[in-house]
Amino acid sequence: MTTSVSAMGGIVRRKEDPALIAGRGQYVDDIRLNGEAVMAFVRSPFAHARINSIDTAAAESMPGVLAVYTIEDVRDLGPVLAQVPVGVLRPLLADGAVHHVGEAVAAVVAENSYVARDAADSVMVDYDPLPAVVDMKAAVTGTDRAHEGAESNVLVTWFSHDWWPGVFELEDHRPAIAEAKQRDDVVVVSQEMLNQRLIPTAIEPRAVLADWNHGYDRVKLWSSTQMPHALAGAVAKTFGLPSNEVHVVAPEVGGGFGAKLNIYPDEILTVFASKDLNRPVRWTETRRESAFSTIQGRGWVATATITGTRDGEILGYELDGIADMGAYSQNFTVAIPVLGLFVAQGQYDIPLAWQVACVQTNTQTTDAYRGAGRPEASYYIERIIDMYAAEIGMDPTEVRRKNFFKKEDFPATTAIGLTMDSGDYETNLDTLIADVDYAGLRSMQAAAREEGRYIGIGVGTYVEVCGFAPSVLAEFGFGWDAYGMPTSFSGSGLVRINPDGSATVIIGTGPSGQGHQTTWAQVVSDRLGIDFDNVRVTHGNTAESPTGVGTFGSRSAAVDGAATYEAAEKVSKKAADIVAHMLEASADDIRFADGGAHVAGSPGHKVTWAEIAEVAYKPHKGPEGFEAGLEAHAVFSPGNATWPFGSHLAVVEVDPETGNVEILRYVGVDDCGNRINPMIVDGQIHGGIAQGIGQAMFEEAIYDEDGNLLTGSLIDYPIPTAGDLPAFELGWTNTPTDVNPMGVKGIGEAGTIGSAQTIVNAVVDAVSPFGVKHIDMPLRPKRVWDAIQKARG
Amino acid sequence: MQVTMTVNGREVSGDVEPRTLLVHFIRENLRLTGTHVGCETSYCGACTIQVDGNAVKSCTMLAVQADGATVKTVEGLADGDQLHAVQEGFWERHGLQCGYCTPGMLMSAASLLEQNASPSEDEIRHAIEGNLCRCTGYHNIVRSIEYAAAKLRGEEPAPPDWTLDFEGVS
Amino acid sequence: MYPRSFEYVAAASLDEALSALADNPGAKVMTGGMSLIPLMKLRLFSPSLVVDIGRVPGLDAIDDSGDQLAIGALVRHAATASSDAVKSGAAALAQAAALTGDVQVRNRGTTCGAIAHADIAADQTAAVLALGATMVAKSTSGEREIAAADFFVDTLTSALEPDEILVEVRVPKTGAGSGSAYGKLGRRGGQSDYAVAGAAAVVTMDGGNVAAASVALTGVGTKPTLAAGVAEALVGTDGSAEAVAGAAGRATEGVTVLEDLYGSEEYKSHLAQVYAARAINAAIAAAT
Structure with missing residues (x-):
């Protein structure tokens, strides 16, 4: 039975799942090579210290130990490459000093993981501790430096009015906002808020396996990475190899x-060790180690200010903040706040004056964590809008509506000069309000308060920017030149019809659960009428796939998906010529459906894909002079990013006696344009919401004043469990984009960008009768209780 | 030390150090890599298997403790080509994304349904508190387990609750 | 993730285990391993010898002798939580066992193991304190009984000697007119995870008044502690909500309240009162 699956709105079980539910999925740590050795690291107990000596003798003499490396062995390879190399780059191993707790000081290679750990523990390092810079504000104002000899801990300060001088000529809104503040009829609402540091916590710890082949001077590397091509480029550049x-x-x-969107020292060191020892070398991160060996996220403190009239017209939005970069700059590090700047004004057509200083501290590096800058930006504006609404006594949904960009404004230009492709914020919010019966909820809340119950209703909206474009952004530092891969924000897809009529699709993405095999097969099945089960999609393999920049920024469907769509179009054009020859019809009349092709208007006049393929690979059977074979590759370079958006609502109940928060309902209405597989879209939103709730309620990477991480295990870094979360209710609106041929936007990060502020808005709403105006995340019971006590006085 | 146990119906044995964790014996000695490791503090549950019929975390057991035990891992969940109802449920209701927590989640779900044929949503959520998932927000995992429970009771599972009413444009 | 090397003995009998402990000062006894193995994997604790008593016969029973329950060293949390005898005769302990860890931990970890581990934020410790349980410790030199009130010495420290094994916990059953209950605020909110603060209470009602009471706290101090002042203030009252709230005000008398990631001293002191009151109210409801 032939089934082609609709590319748009088709629900189909995932191709990925049969292996994964059987325990037959293959992750890096599941792969074992003959002769494999294992790496382990010696890590610093100090946040900032000079290294006097490293004694490796005891470790080297242990049975089963193959090598112990320090920076002396690998200094020539240079530091870990960074995409945006502003700040101090991370040395492969600590070079004379350590700059955060857990920094790798030496690497041990041994016959197995147990021996490697034993040996690493026996390496003796003599340190001279130095003052540690831990607090973000102290990093700006204090005299201690995270790196010896640095003039300042501030690496760069991003301003909204000149974030890219020479490219955007922008109006500086600061004078106008200052003037507005002088008016008699305005209120100025201001609040400092922490957007705490987070540990990403993918359940699979990172792992890497390197196998250097001295016969060819060639290396094969398995890594749990989101950007395989960039990693290949970086390894090639580091070792002086061509990337092929x-x-x-x-x-x-x-x-x-x-x-998993960084180049990491372990990825370079395992290659080095494999080359040095002539054996495959593996490293598998442990969970506790992960807090030191994998980037962290967020870590902002900022004051948000709204100046607006008493009837809800916002005359200016200001943000003055500090973002914690940690000790070293890795992939995007200092550019993460710029991604926040892209959506700084949210859904609102308002003047903007935004500045964020990026500081180095003696803590683990921060970089992209789901949303990357955009959750931070959305949090600040959505919290301060709620505070402004409370101040002027207006319903928070009304204030939002009043300041929205209107449907007719699109394509709309933001205060920082970017163009948002499409949007209809009012319809989206109206859908949410209708879906939940907002007025009814408010009545329920009022009735509950009569009974002494503290129920809160929070609304949060967001606009996201995904599928970064246009290509010129590469020149801002968002390209991959630093990795020896001078590319930009393009996506690629290759569609091949095999001689038996099956299709192989090869893409340059690096998914980690997003279901690309399924979604791309839907696109190709739909365009070519080919049996969904007869389409195989492969990814994450640089020897097979066309160059791709990986999976991040909710870009894959909108960019690589569009490329695959166009590749399928190219295949269908060539196939139409073949079929026209076979059926003696005009190519314009050929339609692809139901496992083959037919002539428009006469479905019985048809051929199967197997028959088409045979002709394609036997040129003597085909049209005169055509090129044998049937495959096409397309590169898609979008002219703009896509700008999805949504409105979320949470209903919570607070126990004022303990500060405990219970989420009673969570509703999201998201607009990501057309949906290829709504089931997968829903799943992305669910997971995104859960991570936003994790930030809002549970998670926080806490360092003590000496720079020790107090929350390095899952015992003290509680990510949400099933028992902590409600079922999610989802609705949707659809405002397609014309940026790509499928009209799809992006949905990977949306839930996270929309949810943290929604929860905090709800909790603050619940305890507002006590006079509470703001509570910093995470809203652990103690913080909620403390806020109530403080407000009560 | 020599250990012998029955894993997925097959008697296996091996020579291990006392410190060898059961999960490492399963993954390294038996090369059954469906059982995953996600933490070292017995929190994430990616390593969940059944020992003598009960769901346990195989990273918090020594291989020597399992000497003589009957062990079932995710690889032993299906009956030949016939998926276990929880496997079918996870596939039908999109109960997994990256798949890393899935084997442990399936083993916990199967254990729950062996003890409680009609768990409420709340009971399901608490039964899988020892299994962390970072991808799904658990919503579809709960629906997957409800699907499996219905199937095991011989009932028709409830229809999926995703936003199906999308019309599409192509 | 990878423990240091150690020797291992799977004791076939209690005597074999006790001899191994007596002969090896660096030895540690293991039942379920739920507390011990994570510490060993993090290399925070590395015994030279692990004495596994998991295979010793006869230690996995809950014996009901009429006025007392004897919970053997190998009784899992899940068994304690689901035992009808414990649910009716020592409800606070069953409730605490049900709130310990997660399903997998409850399937493997033991009630005696959790008590011997003496974590400051464990659940069942408070229950056995409030219930007035007796710990039975054995070594090669004999058997001794330790009252729960004397058992918890300090953070992760019990009254057990290194060569002793907690072989049994004897819990007096709450009789007619008596009830017990346990509740907590967990670290992730609700009742999940370790206790930020928790309390167990046992109350005996007689003629509409509180005839006897016992309250114990967990999570708030350096060790699980009896809140003697609360019990004292409660006895003789009518057990009304006001009386309970008043008595609970004395929850942290004599307790060194510790600030941690989950709460300030002030907050934890407050929670101690809240959960003491909630446990008492639940115990009174169960008693009547």
């Missing part, structure tokens, strides 16, 4: 969320 001699495979990747 580096073969990177990202097999199953067990969650990424941005944390």
